[in-house]
Amino acid sequence: MQTNNNNNNNNNNNNVFEVENLNLWYGKTQALKDVSVKIEGRKVTAIIGPSGCGKSTFLKVLNRLISLIPSVKISGSVQFHGKDIFSDGINLVNLRALVGMVFQKPNPFPKSIFDNVAFGPRIHGKKTKSELADLVENSLKKAALWEEVKDRLHEPGVSLSGGQQQRLCIARALANEPEVILMDEPTSALDPSATLKIEDLVRSLREQYHIIVVTHNMQQAGRVSDNTLFFLNGELIEADTTEKIFTNPKDKRTEDYITGRFG
Amino acid sequence: MPELGDAKKIQLPLRGQRDAYIADKLTEGVKKSHLANFFIEKFFFLCGLTTIVILVLILGFLLDKSWPAIQEVGLQEFLFQTRWMPSSPIEAGFGALPFILGSIFVTVGALIIAVPWGIFSAVYIGEVAPFRLKEALKPLIEILAIFPSVVMGFIALVVLAPLIGEIFGLTSGLIGLTGAIILGIMTLPTIISIAEDAITSVPNDYREAAYALGASRWQTVRYVSLPAASSGIVAAIMLGFGRAVGETMAVLMAAGNALSMPVREILGLPFPTLMKSVRTLTANIAIEGSDVAWGSLHYHSLFVLGLILFIMTFAVNLIADIMLTRFQEVNRNE
């Protein structure tokens, strides 16, 4: 396993996603307008903006879950590690395994805790019992859920509390051994203490995964993220380090939003 | 941070070392998985087409099998003549008018009975009954809909017909009216449930506006809810018509099945009547269909009756369908 010290040989940039002139329409209504941005690896990137500004849409572009909606039309390019994911011949199954996603509302499958976490690996052909057991244990540990569920792995996933369910969903995504984790307002359905646990978790995972997290909670963005993107009405208004966005925004609209002076 | 100590930590390599691996992953095995998905999707697509195929088959097949009879006898005779003697060796007759009128009269009779009955019942369920009672009544009415039609025919035969015979002083109570009553009862659940839906789906704003103007609940039902629901109710009536016209066993067992026109002359003019024994299109097919010689002119002429029946129900159902869709759309827009 390489470390980050010797990455100076061929490619010096460390962008996981490079998005250029991305436009997206749902039928006739445009949801993303000419978005260009580079998303750095090994960082937590927060996406903020008022509701309806296109945050979820942007996130779903990155694992092409957006392609499920028939009315969607897209122009521009989205590169993942330099590879255009909207070009022909992309294996969506592998793309989505590499770019995991956690949703706003915890959506554990009506299966046991174990089977929830093992779902992805099984789908991708990991079959042996010990392999699966290891993977499930390790994923649950990474998601900080192991201690709470290790004695009840065969109980249904929905028997957990809301916060635990969300961590189960994170573990489920981790079991696929992804590179990127997309999170769409992962704490909006949770109480404050469950929220804090998820935030801790996000910070602890940032060394091992590229994380992009949508939130409309500004404090949360400040607490967990390194970089922040601010969207408004489908446009990317500003992208910078979280510190700069929060202390010294370049755009008036960003400032208005940050300071809560926004309609 | 909780518990992370013993999870296996992997440091994510940076881009330079990762691009080739990712590119590989993103393009591997695409052809194979595309092919499999293609076949699975095509399989379900073909299954999805079954109903179209069946509908086309039924229509094409009815046309095909009736064609010899239509050619030899002429559609005119089927539709407008009154003598039905399809296997008579001396002088065959193919006049299906008595059955056509029989079907229509019995069905209209059934609706005359069922529509007010059904609408008032629906008003009761939708507007009068307290919530608990309402929830109990609905499944009871559904029970009425699950009796097999042969059972309803049996009830008509053993309970209703003697009653009718006695009331009107007839030797046999097996007349069009008996058929109409039992058919009406069978259509009742359809009419009640659609009318009730229509009544309860009238937007509350309407109702509240009426209350605000000082209207009583009945006046609101009568002048606001029912008119607003009228196209839904008309659709229910059409659906009921389609169902009743196609109903076989109950009328077969109840209406008497005589081979004569369901009309009575009054002052030299023919008037529709249900007070005599009546045979419908469906009943005639059921009576003659089980022992007709395959391939004979009689056999083909039964398909002409089937075709007439198919077209009648198809048209009525189509209209009901259009009305119902329009009604739902109007409601949604409000």
Added chain:
Amino acid sequence: MNKKDRQQAIWFTVSGFFMLMTLAVLAAILYSIFKSGAAVISWEFLVDAPRRNMTAGGIMPALVGTFYVSSLTVLIAVPLGITSAIYLNEYARQGTIVRIIRLSIRNLSGVPSIVYGLFGLGLLAATFRLGTSLLTSALTLAIMSLPWVITASEEALKAVPASFREGGLALGATKWQTIRQLVLPNAVPGMATGSILALARAAGETAPIILTGAAFFLPNLPTALSDRFMALPYHLFILSTQHTQIERVRPLAYGTALVLVALVLLLNMAAIIWRYQMRKKQTW
């Protein structure tokens, strides 16, 4: 009481009266069948064949025949119906084809059952040379039940939350894997209730089987798909209208009607109870 209130009282009473009449009819039907039928029902009635020119004995062959033909019907209709529903709800994109499919489903459900009988007679029995037989009747009934099964299965599929599909796909499952592992298992209860209801309706249908394979009387049970069969609804029809000694066999007719009604009611109740149980267990 002013005029407005009086008017309301009158009309609400009228609507109550009609509702009462509806209930009275239902009660009368049930009462007449259960009262007169119960006198005939015995173990022998269920397990005996008709004897002495159907003036005595039981209904066993008709019961067995109905069991055969309706099970076969469900066996044919359910797989076809479920796959059609999967296409419509999971794969199809809104467009002309889907509109035409939905239109044909609605129209098929309005086609009179006797027309299905003619279709089975002419196409399956005569043209395809299947003869009047168990198989012909079952195929005919299956074609007739298809719209009900499709509609019920689609409802069941619609009830599965979209978040399961999204979650599965986001984990890199293919569409089929998602359907197979996340959607179908959760739609099974709904589909099963739909199938039981279809079974109940098929068991009570008479018109189509008169033309395609039901027999007046058979000394033996059917042993092959090409055999003809006796069936409860047809037996009831025969006993109550076609028999030479109608008055004498009337009690037997009542007994047959009771068994048929009980069968259909039980199947419906089973479906409802099962659905209720599954709903209670269901966690989403």
